[in-house]
Amino acid sequence: MTSSINPFYIALGKTLRDLRVTRLITQEELGSRLTPPMTRANIANIEGGKQRIYAHTLIELSRTLNVPLDELLAQPQELLRPTLPTMESFTSELAAKLPLKFEEVRELTAKIGYAQNATPEDLPPTIDEQKP
Numbered sequence: 001m002t003s004s005i006n007p008f009y010i011a012l013g014k015t016l017r018d019l020r021v022t023r024l025i026t027q028e029e030l031g032s033r034l035t036p037p038m039t040r041a042n043i044a045n046i047e048g049g050k051q052r053i054y055a056h057t058l059i060e061l062s063r064t065l066n067v068p069l070d071e072l073l074a075q076p077q078e079l080l081r082p083t084l085p086t087m088e089s090f091t092s093e094l095a096a097k098l099p100l101k102f103e104e105v106r107e108l109t110a111k112i113g114y115a116q117n118a119t120p121e122d123l124p125p126t127i128d129e130q131k132p
Contacts, residue, residue: 005049005050006049008049008075009046009049009050009052009053010049011049011075012046012049012053012072013046013047013048013049013050013088014047014073015071015074016046016047016061016065016072017047019065019072020043020047020051020065025065026040027040027044028040028043030043030061030064030065031043033064034057034060034061034064035060038057051056058072058073090109091105091109092108122131
């Protein structure tokens with residue numbers, strides 16, 4: 001069975017390698033400076049994205065490489081979670097799937113957007129609330 005390497009660990013490993021090489025530190029030296037120490041093979045596996053890493057090890061690497069932790073964890077834009085679709089793209093997608101005119105769908109999505117941001121007092125009474 002083959003296991004895929006998580007893109008997060010690939011990006012983290014590349015960042016660590018780049019920082020280490022820039023500082024002219026070998027994998028063995030870097031590993032020996034950590035508390036607890038790590039082997040050269042551990043560092044090589046982390047840099048290759050093949051080994052997951054504990055939070056305390058990230059903190060040690062940050063300290064040892066003299067770099068803020070958030071810089072180690074920075075991820076390329078393509079790895080970040082996609083953002084929610086814009087209301088316009090959502091409206092277009094709905095219009096393509098519903099038997100309504102685009103303007104009708106736009107009005108519906110505007111009402112949905114309004115309702116999401118409204119307080120209960122802002123909304124009209126429901127059918128149940130209107131019953132005597």
